[in-house]
Amino acid sequence: MRSGAARSSNAARWAAAGAAGPGSAAGKARGGGSGAGSARARRAAATRDWTAAGLLHGGTGAAWGGVGDARLARPCSRRGEARPKARGGLALQQRGWSSPASAGSVQARRGPAPCRRGAGHLRAGEARCERSSFQPQRPPTVIRKKEEAATEVTMRWATAHLPLATCDETEDDRQALLCLKSQLTGPAGVLASWSNTSLDVCSWHGITCSTLSPRRVIALDLDSEGISGSIPVCITNLTSLTRLQLSNNSFHGEIPSELGILSRLGNLNLSMNTLEGNIPSELYACSQLQILDLRSNSLHGRIPPNLGQCEHLQEINLSNNNIEGAIPSSFGTLPELRKLVLTNNRLTGNIPPSLGSSRFLKYLDLGVNALIGIIPESLANSSSLQVLRLMSNNLTGELPKALFNTSSLLDISLQQNNLVGSMPSVTATSPPIQYLDLTNNHISGKIPYSIGNLSSLIDLRLTENNLSGSIPDSLCQIPALQILAMSVNSLSGPVPPSLFNMSSLTFLAIGNNSLVGSLPSNIGYTLPNIQALILSTNKFDGPIPASLAKAYNLDNILLDLDMTAYVTDFxxxxxxxxxxxxxxxxxxxxxxxxxxxxxxxxxxxxxxxxxxxxxxxxxxxxxxxxxxxxxxxxxxxxxxxxxxxxxxxxxxxxxxxxxxxxxxxxxxxxxxxxxxxxxxxxxxxxxxxxxxxxxxxxxxxxxxxxxxxxxxxxxxxxx
Missing domain, CATH: 1.10.510.10 (Transferase(Phosphotransferase) domain 1)
Known part of the structure; x- marks a missing residue:
C-alpha cells in the first residue's frame, strides 16, 4: 500500500499536469481552449468548465478544462506586464505566479507524467504534453483530509486566475467606449456615465450587456441624443456587438468600412444623420446582419451588390439619399427579406423581376426615383407582399392584371408614372386591397364595374388620367370607402344617386369632368362625415342644397352650380x-x-x-x-x-x-x-x-x- 506522501505526490503531479494541460480530452469535451492559444469565444466556456469539472469533482481534478491560454493566466492586478508566452504551471512559476501544485506546497514528483494512448510524456521542466493528446488519468484516491486541502488549494488558484478572461474582455469594451466618447460631442450629461473611473460599463447610458459571464457589450443605443462627430473606427473593438443604433443625430463623414469586422452585428441603424460617401461594400462580411437602416443621409454611389450575400437580411432601408445606379438583382435572392425601402434616391434601370421570388417580402417601396420599364408581373407572385409603392418614377406599360387579384396586397401606389392602357378587371371575389392610387398617369377607358369587388377598399385615387364613361354604381357598394378622388378626367353622365348616400365618405373629388345632373337636397344629411366636397368644373345644374350647412365636418367645398365659370377668390x-x-x-x-x-x-x-x-x-x-x-x-x-x-x-x-x-x-x-x-x-x-x-x-x-x-x-x- 502506497504511503500518504506518495499519494500526496501523485495528487500534486495531477494538479500541475492538469493546470498545464493545453488540450486535454476532458477540457475539450467541455469546450475548453487548447494550450496553443484558445479562441476568445471559448474562454467563457473554459471558465465554467473549471468551476463545474474541478470544484464539483473535488480535489485536484479541478485542473480539467485546459487553461493554458496566457490571457487566462494573467491577473488583472498585473495588467501592465507582458503576457507570458509559455503555457501551464511552469510558466506561471517562472513569472512569480503560483500553480495549483505549488500553491498547496505539495511536492511534485520528478519524472514523466503519463499521457493516455501513449501520445507522449510530460518530462521534468516541461509544461505540457503534445497538443490534443494529453489525457490525464483519474487522480488516485487520497485520504479525506488531504482531499479537502487539495480542494481548498484549487479554489484559491481558480479564484485568482480563472476570471482573468472576463476582466480582459470587459476592459477591451470599456476602452473602446472611452475612445468613442473622446471623439464625439453632444449635450452635457448625455455620456456622463461613461467615466474613466467607472469600471461597470453595463451600467453606462445606452449600453446593454450579455447576461452570461463574461458580460460583453452587445448593444449600443444612442438614438436621438444630439450627438455629433464622425463614427470612430474604435467602435469596431466592441467585438460582441449585435446592435448599433445611432439614428437621428448629427453624425457626419463616411461610414467606416471597418464595421465589416463586427461579424455578430445583427442590427445597424445609422439613419437620419448627415453621413456621406458610399455604402461600404465590406458590410457584406456582417454575416448575421438582419436590419440595415441608412435612410435620410447624404449617401451616394451605388448599392453594393454583395449585400445580397448577407443571407439573413430582413429589412433594408436606404431611402432619402442620393444613391445612383440599378437595384441589385441579388436582393431578390435574399431568403429572409421582408422589407425593402429605396424611396427618394436617383436609382435608374428596371425593377428586378427577381424581387417577385422573395417568399417573405411584405413591403416594397421604390418610389421617387428614375426607374424605367414595366412593372414586373412576377411581383404578383410574391405571396406575402402587402405594400407595393412605385410612385414618381418613369414606369411605362400597362397595369399588371395580376396585381388586382392577389391574396395579400393591401396598398398599391403607382401614381405619377407613365402607365397606359385600361384599368384591369377585378376577377377575385374579394381582394384585400385597401389603398389604390393611380393618380397622374395615362390610363384610359372606362372604370370597370368589377371594381366593386374591392370590398376592403378605403382609399381610391384616379385623378388626372384619361378615364371616360360614367361612374359605376358598384363603387357605392364598397362599405368602408372613405376617399374617392376622380377629378381631372373625362367622366360623363349623371352621378349615381347612391354615391351621395355613402356615409363613410370623408373626401369626394369628382371635379373637372363632364358630369351632369343636380345635387340631392338632403346631401348634408346623407354624407355626415364629409370633410371635402369638390364638384367644380362640371355641368351640374340646380341650386346649392341648403342641407350642406348641416355637414358640420365639411371644411372645404368647391361648387359651380348655376354658373358658367367658377373663379377662386384670390x-x-x-x-x-x-x-x-x-x-x-x-x-x-x-x-x-x-x-x-x-x-x-x-x-x-x-x-x-x-x-x-x-x-x-x-x-x-x-x-x-x-x-x-x-x-x-x-x-x-x-x-x-x-x-x-x-x-x-x-x-x-x-x-x-x-x-x-x-x-x-x-x-x-x-x-x-x-x-x-x-x-x-x-x-x-x-x-x-x-x-x-x-x-x-x-x-x-x-x-x-x-x-x-x-x-x-x-x-x-x-x-
Whole structure:
C-alpha cells in the first residue's frame, strides 16, 4: 500500500499536469481552449468548465478544462506586464505566479507524467504534453483530509486566475467606449456615465450587456441624443456587438468600412444623420446582419451588390439619399427579406423581376426615383407582399392584371408614372386591397364595374388620367370607402344617386369632368362625415342644397352650380368676371397694378391684359417660396435665374436639396410626408408658375389638388 506522501505526490503531479494541460480530452469535451492559444469565444466556456469539472469533482481534478491560454493566466492586478508566452504551471512559476501544485506546497514528483494512448510524456521542466493528446488519468484516491486541502488549494488558484478572461474582455469594451466618447460631442450629461473611473460599463447610458459571464457589450443605443462627430473606427473593438443604433443625430463623414469586422452585428441603424460617401461594400462580411437602416443621409454611389450575400437580411432601408445606379438583382435572392425601402434616391434601370421570388417580402417601396420599364408581373407572385409603392418614377406599360387579384396586397401606389392602357378587371371575389392610387398617369377607358369587388377598399385615387364613361354604381357598394378622388378626367353622365348616400365618405373629388345632373337636397344629411366636397368644373345644374350647412365636418367645398365659370377668390380675380358682361368691360391698364418683384407674371411686362392666370402665377411662386424657404428676390438669383428654375432643376429626384429642411426636421415620418405632401405641392407650384399663361391651370383645378393634399396631410397628422 502506497504511503500518504506518495499519494500526496501523485495528487500534486495531477494538479500541475492538469493546470498545464493545453488540450486535454476532458477540457475539450467541455469546450475548453487548447494550450496553443484558445479562441476568445471559448474562454467563457473554459471558465465554467473549471468551476463545474474541478470544484464539483473535488480535489485536484479541478485542473480539467485546459487553461493554458496566457490571457487566462494573467491577473488583472498585473495588467501592465507582458503576457507570458509559455503555457501551464511552469510558466506561471517562472513569472512569480503560483500553480495549483505549488500553491498547496505539495511536492511534485520528478519524472514523466503519463499521457493516455501513449501520445507522449510530460518530462521534468516541461509544461505540457503534445497538443490534443494529453489525457490525464483519474487522480488516485487520497485520504479525506488531504482531499479537502487539495480542494481548498484549487479554489484559491481558480479564484485568482480563472476570471482573468472576463476582466480582459470587459476592459477591451470599456476602452473602446472611452475612445468613442473622446471623439464625439453632444449635450452635457448625455455620456456622463461613461467615466474613466467607472469600471461597470453595463451600467453606462445606452449600453446593454450579455447576461452570461463574461458580460460583453452587445448593444449600443444612442438614438436621438444630439450627438455629433464622425463614427470612430474604435467602435469596431466592441467585438460582441449585435446592435448599433445611432439614428437621428448629427453624425457626419463616411461610414467606416471597418464595421465589416463586427461579424455578430445583427442590427445597424445609422439613419437620419448627415453621413456621406458610399455604402461600404465590406458590410457584406456582417454575416448575421438582419436590419440595415441608412435612410435620410447624404449617401451616394451605388448599392453594393454583395449585400445580397448577407443571407439573413430582413429589412433594408436606404431611402432619402442620393444613391445612383440599378437595384441589385441579388436582393431578390435574399431568403429572409421582408422589407425593402429605396424611396427618394436617383436609382435608374428596371425593377428586378427577381424581387417577385422573395417568399417573405411584405413591403416594397421604390418610389421617387428614375426607374424605367414595366412593372414586373412576377411581383404578383410574391405571396406575402402587402405594400407595393412605385410612385414618381418613369414606369411605362400597362397595369399588371395580376396585381388586382392577389391574396395579400393591401396598398398599391403607382401614381405619377407613365402607365397606359385600361384599368384591369377585378376577377377575385374579394381582394384585400385597401389603398389604390393611380393618380397622374395615362390610363384610359372606362372604370370597370368589377371594381366593386374591392370590398376592403378605403382609399381610391384616379385623378388626372384619361378615364371616360360614367361612374359605376358598384363603387357605392364598397362599405368602408372613405376617399374617392376622380377629378381631372373625362367622366360623363349623371352621378349615381347612391354615391351621395355613402356615409363613410370623408373626401369626394369628382371635379373637372363632364358630369351632369343636380345635387340631392338632403346631401348634408346623407354624407355626415364629409370633410371635402369638390364638384367644380362640371355641368351640374340646380341650386346649392341648403342641407350642406348641416355637414358640420365639411371644411372645404368647391361648387359651380348655376354658373358658367367658377373663379377662386384670390388676388385680382375678385374684381373680374363678376358677370358675363364684365368680361367685355375688363380693364387692361396696369397703372394701378400692385405686386412685388418676383411675383408679377412675366406677361404683364409685355403689355398683355391682366387675367386670373396672372394670379395663378403669383400663387405658384408663393407656394414655391413656402416649400423652399427662398424668396424670389434672393441673392442667389441675382445672375438672372429665378426661383422656379432653381426648383425645377432639382425636381423631383433631388428635391431634398431645395426643400426647406425645417419642414421635416421634427417629423419621424419624413419620407412619407415628402412623398405625399411636399412633392405634390412643389409640383403644383411649378405648374402654376409656368412662363406661358396658357400652360397654367385654372384656380379651380389648383384648389382641387391642394385640398386633396391637405386632406392627406390631415390624415397623417401633420396639419
Amino acid at each position: 388676388g385680382l380675380a375678385r374684381f373680374m368676371f363678376t358677370t358675363r358682361s364684365a368680361h367685355q368691360d375688363r380693364s387692361t391698364g396696369l397703372a394701378c397694378l400692385k405686386g412685388s418683384i418676383g411675383y408679377i407674371p412675366p406677361e404683364y411686362g409685355m403689355s398683355e391684359g391682366i387675367s386670373t392666370k396672372g394670379d395663378v402665377y403669383s400663387f405658384g411662386v408663393l407656394l414655391l417660396q413656402m416649400m423652399t424657404g427662398c424668396s424670389p428676390t434672393d441673392e442667389k438669383f441675382s445672375d438672372g435665374g429665378t426661383l422656379r428654375e432653381f426648383v425645377d432643376r432639382a425636381f423631383p429626384d433631388n428635391i431634398n436639396a431645395v426643400a426647406d429642411p425645417a419642414m421635416l426636421q421634427d417629423d419621424s415620418n419624413a419620407t412619407e410626408v415628402m412623398m405625399k405632401c411636399v412633392i405634390p405641392l412643389v409640383r403644383v407650384g411649378l405648374s402654376c408658375s409656368k412662363t406661358s399663361p396658357r400652360e397654367r391651370p385654372d384656380m379651380g383645378r389648383v384648389s382641387t389638388e391642394i385640398l386633396g393634399i391637405m386632406h392627406v396631410a390631415s390624415q397623417m397628422g401633420v396639419m
